Amino acid sequence: MSVDASPATLLIDGCAPSDQALRHVWSECLGAGRANEALRVDWQQHFREAVEVLGARYVRFHGVFHDDMFVYRASNGGGFGPPTPLATPVHTYAYVDKVFDAILDAGARPFVELGFMPRELATQTETLFWWKAHCSPPTDMDAWVRLVTTTVEHWIERYGIDEVRRWPFEVWNEPNLVPHFWTGTRTQYFELYEATARSIKAIDPALKVGGPSSSVFVPDARYDGESHDRSVEAATAEAPDPDALPWKPVWIRELIDYCAERDLPIDFLSTHLYPTDYAFDTQGVGRPISRNRDATLQDLEVMRKLIAESPYPDAELRVTEWSTSPSSRDHMHDTVFAATYIARAFLQCHDLADSISYWTFTDVFEEGGGGIGPFHGGFGFVNEQGIHKPTFHAMAMLHRLGDRLALQTEHGVITRTDDDAVAALFFNYPDSMGARSVGGATSYVDARRHADEGPARRITHTVAGLPAGAVYDVAVLDQEHGNVAEAWHRMGEPLNLSRAQVAELEAVADDLDRRTIAVDASGVLEIDLELAPWAVASITPAAR
Numbered sequence: 223m224s225v226d227a228s229p230a231t232l233l234i235d236g237c238a239p240s241d242q243a244l245r246h247v248w249s250e251c252l253g254a255g256r257a258n259e260a261l262r263v264d265w266q267q268h269f270r271e272a273v274e275v276l277g278a279r280y281v282r283f284h285g286v287f288h289d290d291m292f293v294y295r296a297s298n299g300g301g302f303g304p305p306t307p308l309a310t311p312v313h314t315y316a317y318v319d320k321v322f323d324a325i326l327d328a329g330a331r332p333f334v335e336l337g338f339m340p341r342e343l344a345t346q347t348e349t350l351f352w353w354k355a356h357c358s359p360p361t362d363m364d365a366w367v368r369l370v371t372t373t374v375e376h377w378i379e380r381y382g383i384d385e386v387r388r389w390p391f392e393v394w395n396e397p398n399l400v401p402h403f404w405t406g407t408r409t410q411y412f413e414l415y416e417a418t419a420r421s422i423k424a425i426d427p428a429l430k431v432g433g434p435s436s437s438v439f440v441p442d443a444r445y446d447g448e449s450h451d452r453s454v455e456a457a458t459a460e461a462p463d464p465d466a467l468p469w470k471p472v473w474i475r476e477l478i479d480y481c482a483e484r485d486l487p488i489d490f491l492s493t494h495l496y497p498t499d500y501a502f503d504t505q506g507v508g509r510p511i512s513r514n515r516d517a518t519l520q521d522l523e524v525m526r527k528l529i530a531e532s533p534y535p536d537a538e539l540r541v542t543e544w545s546t547s548p549s550s551r552d553h554m555h556d557t558v559f560a561a562t563y564i565a566r567a568f569l570q571c572h573d574l575a576d577s578i579s580y581w582t583f584t585d586v587f588e589e590g591g592g593g594i595g596p597f598h599g600g601f602g603f604v605n606e607q608g609i610h611k612p613t614f615h616a617m618a619m620l621h622r623l624g625d626r627l628a629l630q631t632e633h634g635v636i637t638r639t640d641d642d643a644v645a646a647l648f649f650n651y652p653d654s655m656g657a658r659s660v661g662g663a664t665s666y667v668d669a670r671r672h673a674d675e676g677p678a679r680r681i682t683h684t685v686a687g688l689p690a691g692a693v694y695d696v697a698v699l700d701q702e703h704g705n706v707a708e709a710w711h712r713m714g715e716p717l718n719l720s721r722a723q724v725a726e727l728e729a730v731a732d733d734l735d736r737r738t739i740a741v742d743a744s745g746v747l748e749i750d751l752e753l754a755p756w757a758v759a760s761i762t763p764a765a766r
Contacts, residue, residue, distance in 0.1 A: 232628070232644075232687040234636060239628035244637055248568040248620050249277035250577035251333050253543055253601075255587040256285035256353060260321040268584040268604050270328045276603070276614070277621035281325055282333035282542055282579055284395055287340050287369065288355060291317045294340035294369055311342070311365065313372045319380065326381070333542070333579070335435070336370060336418060337394045343369070346405050352591040359406040359414060366414070367421045374425050383426060390430045392492055392542060393418045396437040398445045398472045403437075407448040408473065412480045419487050432490035434473045435542055439521050440499060441467035452502045459501035459509040465657070469517070471525060475532075482533040490538035490576070491529060495521050496548045497659055512661040515651070518544065518567050522574035539574070543581040545601055546660055550587055553599040553663040556707040558756045559672045561612035561699060563660045565649050565758050568620060569635055572627075580617070595717045596727075597666060597707045607724050609706060610731040612758075615699045619647050619760035633681060639763065642689060646761040650679040650753040666711050673701060676755045685747040691740060693764040694747065698735035700757035706731035738764060 232239055252272055259265050260283065272278040287293050295312045297305035325332050339356045341347075343365055346358040360366040378386050397404035397411040404411055411434065419431045436445075441464075442454045461467055471493055481488050497517035502508050522539070529537055546552070546560050554560050564580070571578060585593055585600030593600050596607060603614035623645050624637035634648030652675035663669035701708065709730040710716070716723060739761070741747045751759055 232685070234629045234685050235683055242627040244623060244625050244627040245572050246277065246621065246625070247572055247575050247578045248580065248617060249279060251280035251282055251542070251579040252278045252583040253579045253581035254281055254283040254584065255582060255589060256283055256288065257318065257321055258285060258288065258290045259586050259588060260324065261317065262586060264606070264608065265584060265586045266324050268586065268608055269325070272583045272603070273328045273330050275621070276617045278330055278583065280331050280333040282335055284335060285338060285355060286318060286335065288338055288353070289341050290353065293318060293373065294343055296342040313369060315376055322377070331389055333390050333392065335392045335395055348401070348405065350402055351589045353588055357403050357405055359410045363417050367417050370418055371421050371425060374422060374429070387426065387428045390432060390490060390540065391422055392435050393431065393433040395435050396494065397434060398436045408476065409448065412477065415477065416484060416486055423487055430489040432488055432492055432537070432540065434477045435492045435494070436472040436474065437494050438496050438499060439469040439471055441469045445472045455501040456504045458499065458511070459503040464511050465514045469521065471528065474525070474528060478532045478534060488534045488537050490540045492540040492542045493525065494543035495541050496545060498547050498662070510662060512659055514657040515563070515655070515659045516570070516657070517659065519570045519574070522571050526574055538576040541575050541578040544578050545581045547662045549599070549662060550589060550601055551599045553666045553669040554660055555599050555601055555613070556597045556611055556666065557669050558612040558699065558701055558705050559660045559669065561616035562649050562651050562756045562758055564613060565616045565620060565647065566651050569630070569647070595715070596719050597710050599663070607719065609724070609727050611706060612699055612704055615704055615734060616758050619697070619758060622760060622762045623647055633679060636683065636685065643692065643763040644685055644688070645763065646749065647759070648681045648751060648753060649758045650755055652676050652755040666707055666715065672756070678755060679753045681749065681751040681753060683749040685749065686745055688741045688745050688747050690743050690745050693738050693740050694761050695764045696737045696739060696759065696761050698753070698757055698759045700735070700754045703733060703735040704731060
């Protein structure tokens, strides 16, 4: 069929479309576990695919200064006997260079999280995670500044100042989680921020620095003091309606005030917006809290207002971790339900942040050690074998959208592409869910509790003014197509997959419901989809 090269004016459902920019906040940055994991071949394979198929532009991870990257060296180990002290600490970058080279070679950039503390520079020996992160203030702030300065100067020498100016530098990770991610006080973190920010700007004022990388919103005063007081959490834990509580950001306003008083730079404010909380009741029992499905939207609106009214109204807003929950053993992450949730949330929030970094792109993630089994509830879009989860396909569909928003409804978007075409994404977040989010799950069987939600939803739109005869691909993810964890469940949930089982699950994972539709002779594309509960559908121009 021939294609008309001169289409008429675009109309959607008989009306002129919007021309609002659609910011792809979902692909601006993705999260990963720690720097050392990026030395693995499978991590690098998964990341290259995330760049090529999901459009990832930056990646953020912990531990660039952790001992397993061998950056800060105050001694030289010989294998037997105690290490030999060095007269002056040195900084070595052999491992870091391999990681950063791999990221840049894949076509992306690092979003640099500066942390954690090298053991030989840490004030405390307590550690966090299986890989033993040191999360204390430095024994010598001048030594920390030299470490940061030397490292950034090394990157400038290796990659060039124009390149490094495009990297955000984030000071630490979740320091409000005392004593886990930070053993010091809030003031000590602010002092670390000040020393770090000044040292980075002294190298080049155009380098971007920000923080505080705080964890979640809370509705109480547990982080308002210099230490974490659990006694204030009981009202949160026992609230009959958590969504009625006054959820607020942590350490954001306080960092702004601290920096404004001292004329310190804040190029971006960063926080994490998991739509969950974990609070302790009056008996000291921890209770998981799942907020409503619009919690991310509500929190971003609060953040935008706070920044606009601050002394730093032009500061970027970077959500440097986000997912349906902050647990790497939440089986909801492996499901179609999570895919629908994140597609809906990203599209709701596209104009409220400069980036929303999904945590994480791969199940190669070892905070609690390696996962037990191929579908253990890891954060990743792919599991450890690289098998695509439903969330992978949702992200790929989001990436295929254009950058101009033509129409947005409660159930999806239609966008313009650069070649006189459109690209669309629709979803069915079931009406029976009401305002509920998908929540967490302690097993895959637990996650299946949403399988009977409903009803189905019909999506109909008429798009006129397209080139006659143009063909569009339709791909639908739902409980019958691409639902790989369900296929694994039907196998009996084998703990260790054979090669044949991996191949079988790979085929199931990518077996979406695929078809084509065409623009008629008058330039009209009729969109008529019946979406099962939890379905996510993509309509994109067919490859020529």
